[in-house]
Amino acid sequence: MGLGFMTFAFFLGAGNIIFPPLAGFLAGEHLTSAMFGFLTTAVGLPLAGLVAAALAGGGLPVMGRYLPPLAITLMGSAIFIIIGPAFAAPRTGLVAYEMGVKPFLDNPGQGALTLYTLVFFGVALLLSLSQGRLLEAVGKLLTPLLLLLLVALAIAVFVNPQGTQPAVTEAYMAQPFVKGFIEGYNTMDTFASLLFAMLILDVLRKKGVTETRAQSRYLMAAALIAAAGLGFVYISLFVLGGTSQGVVADAGNGGEIISAYVLSLFGAPGLWILSAIVTLACLTTAVGLVSSCADYFHNLTGKGSYKGWVIGIAAACMLVANVGLNTLISVSVPILVALYPVAIALVVATFLRPLMRAPVFAFRLIMSVAFFFGLLDGLQAAGLDMSLLDFMPLFGVGMAWVLPTAIAALVGLVGGKASQPVTA
Incomplete structure (x- = not known):
C-alpha cells in the first residue's frame, strides 16, 4: 500500500x-x-x-x-x-x-x-x-x-x-x-x-x-x-x-x-x-x-x-x-505529439517481446516507424501545411502513427532472423 x-x-x-x-x-x-x-x-x-x-x-x-x-x-x-x-x-x-x-x-x-x-x-x-x-x-x-x-x-x-x-x-x-x-x-x-x-x-x-x-x-x-x-x-x-x-x-x-x-x-x-x-x-x-x-x-x-x-x-x-502558461502548453503540444508515439511503441514492443522471433529487428522497426509517423503528426500539430498526407488513415486527427506502427508490430513478430543476437 x-x-x-x-x-x-x-x-x-x-x-x-x-x-x-x-x-x-x-x-x-x-x-x-x-x-x-x-x-x-x-x-x-x-x-x-x-x-x-x-x-x-x-x-x-x-x-x-x-x-x-x-x-x-x-x-x-x-x-x-x-x-x-x-x-x-x-x-x-x-x-x-x-x-x-x-x-x-x-x-x-x-x-x-x-x-x-x-x-x-x-x-x-x-x-x-x-x-x-x-x-x-x-x-x-x-x-x-x-x-x-x-x-x-x-x-x-x-x-x-x-x-x-x-x-x-x-x-x-x-x-x-x-x-x-x-x-x-x-x-x-x-x-x-x-x-x-x-x-x-x-x-x-x-x-x-x-x-x-x-x-x-x-x-x-x-x-x-x-x-x-x-x-x-x-x-x-x-x-x-x-x-x-x-x-x-x-x-x-x-x-x-x-x-x-x-x-x-x-x-x-x-x-x-x-x-x-x-x-x-x-x-x-x-x-x-x-x-x-x-x-x-x-x-x-x-x-x-x-x-x-x-x-x-x-x-x-x-x-x-x-512565456506564460498558455503559450508553454501550446508550444509543447507539437513536440509531445511527435515523441509520445515512441514511448507508446516501446511499451507495446515490450509486451510483445515474448512473441518475437528476432527482438532486435522487431524493436528497431517498431520504434523507427513510430518515430517517423509521429514526427509527421508533430509537424501538422505545429501548423505546417501537411494536406498532401490527408489520405493517410487518422492523419487528420493527429494519430497517423497508429496504423503504420501496428503493421510494423505485426511484421516484427514474424520477421527477422531468429538467430539474431540480443545486442547489436
Whole structure:
C-alpha cells in the first residue's frame, strides 16, 4: 500500500491537475467521451508502462536493450529535457503563479510573472543544491494534503456543483475521444513511467526485495493503486470543468477554473489554502525535476559540476517560464505529439517481446516507424501545411502513427532472423 501511494505521489504533480478541468470545460456535452480518451493516455498508458517495466525487469535502459545504445541515450536525454527545462519544470512555476498568486492580483502583467519566476526558481535552485531531509519531509506531507483537498473538492463537485455544463467547443465536436487522448499527452506521465519504474525498483531493492518475480509483483500492485488514484482525481476534475459554466465565463487554462471553483465553494479561505498547498507542491516538484535532470546530465556528460548543471537548468526553467502558461502548453503540444508515439511503441514492443522471433529487428522497426509517423503528426500539430498526407488513415486527427506502427508490430513478430543476437 505504501509503495502504491508513493507511486501515486510520483505521478500526481500539481501541474497535472490543470488539464482535466479545461478539457471538461471545452468538451461540453461530449465530456464522457473526451474523458475516456484522456484517461487512456493519462492513466492507462502510464499503468501499462509500469507493468511493461515490471515484465522486463527494469525501466528505460532494460526495456530498450534491443535498440542501439545511442538511441536509448538520446531517448533518455529527450525525456529529461521534456520533463526538465523545456516543459514540465517551468510549468511548475507557472502553475504556482496561476493558482497561488494571480487570483490575488489586479491585472497582473509580465513584470509580476518575471519577478515571481525569478523568486520561485531561485528558491528551487537553492533547495536543489542542498537537498535535505526537511524538503523530503515537506514533500511527503504535501502530497496527502493536496490529495485531501482534491477529495474535498471532488465531493463538493458531485454534491453541490457550482455551475452548469458549458457548450461543446469546435475542437471537441468531431472526435472528442481522440482529442481527449492527445490532451492526455500533456501530463507526460508515459515518459515519466519509464523513469519512475527504475526508482521504484531501486526502492524495492533497498528494502531487501531482490527476487525478480517479487519485484514485478510489487511494481504491478503499486501501478494499479496509483492508476486508481489518478483516475479518481482526473474524473473529479473533468466533472468540475464540465459544471463550471457560470463560475467562469471563459478560461485560458485549468488553473483559472479550479481557482474560481474553489472560491465559489469555500470562499477566500479555501482559495488561500489551495494557493499555499499548490505553491509548495509545485516547488517540491520543481526541486525534484531540476535536481534529477542535473544529476542525469552531469553523469551522462562527465563534464562540469552538479552545482553548475543545477544553476544552468534552474536558469533555463526561469527563462522558459516567462512565456506564460498558455503559450508553454501550446508550444509543447507539437513536440509531445511527435515523441509520445515512441514511448507508446516501446511499451507495446515490450509486451510483445515474448512473441518475437528476432527482438532486435522487431524493436528497431517498431520504434523507427513510430518515430517517423509521429514526427509527421508533430509537424501538422505545429501548423505546417501537411494536406498532401490527408489520405493517410487518422492523419487528420493527429494519430497517423497508429496504423503504420501496428503493421510494423505485426511484421516484427514474424520477421527477422531468429538467430539474431540480443545486442547489436
